[in-house]
Amino acid sequence: MKWSTRIGRLFGIDVYVHFTFLLLLAFLGFVTWQRTHDVYAALAGVAFILGLFGCVLLHEFGHALMARRYGIETRDITLLPIGGLARLERMPEHPLQELWVALAGPAVNVVIALVLYAGLAFTGGFLEATNLDVPFDLRAMLQRLMVVNVFLVLFNLLPAFPMDGGRVLRALLATKLGRRRATAIAANVGQAMAIVFGIVGFMSNPFLVFIAIFVYLGAQAEAGMVEMQSALEGLRVRDAMMTRFRTLGADDTLAKATDELLAGSQQDFPVIAEGAPVGILRRNDLVKALGQNRRDTPVSEVMCRECATAEAGSSLKRVVESMHERQCGTIPVVQAGQIVGLLTLENVSEMIMVNAALEQRGQALAHG
Amino acid sequence: MKWSTRIGRLFGIDVYVHFTFLLLLAFLGFVTWQRTHDVYAALAGVAFILGLFGCVLLHEFGHALMARRYGIETRDITLLPIGGLARLERMPEHPLQELWVALAGPAVNVVIALVLYAGLAFTGGFLEATNLDVPFDLRAMLQRLMVVNVFLVLFNLLPAFPMDGGRVLRALLATKLGRRRATAIAANVGQAMAIVFGIVGFMSNPFLVFIAIFVYLGAQAEAGMVEMQSALEGLRVRDAMMTRFRTLGADDTLAKATDELLAGSQQDFPVIAEGAPVGILRRNDLVKALGQNRRDTPVSEVMCRECATAEAGSSLKRVVESMHERQCGTIPVVQAGQIVGLLTLENVSEMIMVNAALEQRGQALAHG
Numbered sequence: 032m033k034w035s036t037r038i039g040r041l042f043g044i045d046v047y048v049h050f051t052f053l054l055l056l057a058f059l060g061f062v063t064w065q066r067t068h069d070v071y072a073a074l075a076g077v078a079f080i081l082g083l084f085g086c087v088l089l090h091e092f093g094h095a096l097m098a099r100r101y102g103i104e105t106r107d108i109t110l111l112p113i114g115g116l117a118r119l120e121r122m123p124e125h126p127l128q129e130l131w132v133a134l135a136g137p138a139v140n141v142v143i144a145l146v147l148y149a150g151l152a153f154t155g156g157f158l159e160a161t162n163l164d165v166p167f168d169l170r171a172m173l174q175r176l177m178v179v180n181v182f183l184v185l186f187n188l189l190p191a192f193p194m195d196g197g198r199v200l201r202a203l204l205a206t207k208l209g210r211r212r213a214t215a216i217a218a219n220v221g222q223a224m225a226i227v228f229g230i231v232g233f234m235s236n237p238f239l240v241f242i243a244i245f246v247y248l249g250a251q252a253e254a255g256m257v258e259m260q261s262a263l264e265g266l267r268v269r270d271a272m273m274t275r276f277r278t279l280g281a282d283d284t285l286a287k288a289t290d291e292l293l294a295g296s297q298q299d300f301p302v303i304a305e306g307a308p309v310g311i312l313r314r315n316d317l318v319k320a321l322g323q324n325r326r327d328t329p330v331s332e333v334m335c336r337e338c339a340t341a342e343a344g345s346s347l348k349r350v351v352e353s354m355h356e357r358q359c360g361t362i363p364v365v366q367a368g369q370i371v372g373l374l375t376l377e378n379v380s381e382m383i384m385v386n387a388a389l390e391q392r393g394q395a396l397a398h399g
Numbered sequence: 400m401k402w403s404t405r406i407g408r409l410f411g412i413d414v415y416v417h418f419t420f421l422l423l424l425a426f427l428g429f430v431t432w433q434r435t436h437d438v439y440a441a442l443a444g445v446a447f448i449l450g451l452f453g454c455v456l457l458h459e460f461g462h463a464l465m466a467r468r469y470g471i472e473t474r475d476i477t478l479l480p481i482g483g484l485a486r487l488e489r490m491p492e493h494p495l496q497e498l499w500v501a502l503a504g505p506a507v508n509v510v511i512a513l514v515l516y517a518g519l520a521f522t523g524g525f526l527e528a529t530n531l532d533v534p535f536d537l538r539a540m541l542q543r544l545m546v547v548n549v550f551l552v553l554f555n556l557l558p559a560f561p562m563d564g565g566r567v568l569r570a571l572l573a574t575k576l577g578r579r580r581a582t583a584i585a586a587n588v589g590q591a592m593a594i595v596f597g598i599v600g601f602m603s604n605p606f607l608v609f610i611a612i613f614v615y616l617g618a619q620a621e622a623g624m625v626e627m628q629s630a631l632e633g634l635r636v637r638d639a640m641m642t643r644f645r646t647l648g649a650d651d652t653l654a655k656a657t658d659e660l661l662a663g664s665q666q667d668f669p670v671i672a673e674g675a676p677v678g679i680l681r682r683n684d685l686v687k688a689l690g691q692n693r694r695d696t697p698v699s700e701v702m703c704r705e706c707a708t709a710e711a712g713s714s715l716k717r718v719v720e721s722m723h724e725r726q727c728g729t730i731p732v733v734q735a736g737q738i739v740g741l742l743t744l745e746n747v748s749e750m751i752m753v754n755a756a757l758e759q760r761g762q763a764l765a766h767g
Contacts, residue, residue, distance in 0.1 A: 058598075237601055240605065271661075274662050292753070293639075293746065293750055293753065294641055294643040295641050295642075295643035295665075296641065296644070296663070296664040297664045318756045378661065381682070385660070385686060388686045389689055
């Protein structure tokens, strides 16, 4: 994620902290200091937030390690002021797998709360709620942490898709209704919850407003993703590929590529040697290279070589998923090693729009 | 603006109220009622907010009527919870004109405050500040309104471009440094102010957070716009037009247009009769028509006829401005009545990117 810095690696997963999170720590320390004029109180306040986000981090590892059991790796985990974010390579499509991955996060907080409960109970019992705000008392801090973990469990299990509880809801619905319908319902419930969060947050806590925005947009994006996946079901790459496009030769200069770029609508150009694609020259890479005085450089030095190709007969759904994963917007389509088309995410969504319009027409006829 | 409803027309300018503004009124009324359990207090609270936004509306008319003096019309005025927005057709490019248009808004609030001051002073003097929160006292309400107008003047004159004070700053800088440099500086100052607003708002008032976001993005957008205008200076339409594009005949069916759309990268197609453009078939219009069972309809029934054409030798800057104004992303380019190119905003920004990269290289050489 942009504006994040890596703080370490655990279980083979990189952990990042977002810049705004550090800002939050500094801000809370400052506010506590200003209120109490006591540096130690300020540090104790920061320590508590760090403890809290330690629990959030373990929560995210709960998701990540459960996903690993199902063969799904996690790209990274990022701590934001509004919580943690584990970026799984992909979401498990099987409902029961999604259920367990979603529950593994809150389960970690249940365990933490129980451990703290047992530890405090066996070493002298609990403090009154009114005595919890003492900044220097370790026991008071641990007891607050216990309470906060219970809160984390309850909050995360609210059915606000794509939060954990919302994923549980989707998984349960999906066993009966199928993934597409289940996601649509869970996303609607999630957006309704987000609106409630937003109103409550506006009256009480700005963080909740940001969580509300995150939930609302997240629900929309995931619902769109599932809609897209189901729209691609059964289609082949050749059904969505463009057949009218320009190519470059490996020895063509960037100057020539620039002319091609500006002459038409195409933004990324497959580079061809003997009829077979050897790379893709992307608009951004081209412009960057032009800024480095490389007008006469051959495109082969600037093109992206890692971009895979797709077979014309492959499953469109799987190819589009892998394009999303690699953040590759354009790939060449081949048949018997020769280029026969160009697949872009833009053109795929164009085809989905057209098909949806034609389907709508079909339904109107069926009803009419 | 989306989600807005028209409430009237004044001086020939439509006045809209955004849906969230009505929500705000309902919310404030409800909160007051909940606190006081007094319907009249709630209504008085709403009345005060209406009075306040009446002043905001007059402020916007200050801008609009001053702009009219310089021959610039205002498309509409919208009331949002964070203030008013007068959408001028264009901003005056002459610094002194921008200065007067920017100052005319706060000047209205100065006049309102003076009138209220005089009225209250001549009819019995002022209340103590501690007595101002009496909900039913008209004098108390008018005195609060006077104070709020003074606050509006001060707040609007903060140099938070694109707020009024920021426009004053840009206009003053532009007289010395030119518009491009002045805008870049004013936008940087504005974004710094927005960050301050954001932090202060986070600690005190959520509205200020929204104002901060509005100022930050507004500064970015205006700076980008001026950068673009200066990048287009001296260029002709033919310098930026695409020469490789597909056209449709007026009798072609939508089915054929769909094939063209999906076969390549182009999204909008000029429709040609005897070599001359007669309209543009836009992707959105095409998809909408497909949803209405019109695959066999000729494109001439669905194409946009209002889209102007541009002469290849015209000033690129002026043509791009008019495309932005009409929200037209694609127009045909003609010479002697025949189509010779296609101009899209996408391709124009592509050309700006390329030119900026080449210029950067030129500067590196000059320094090297």
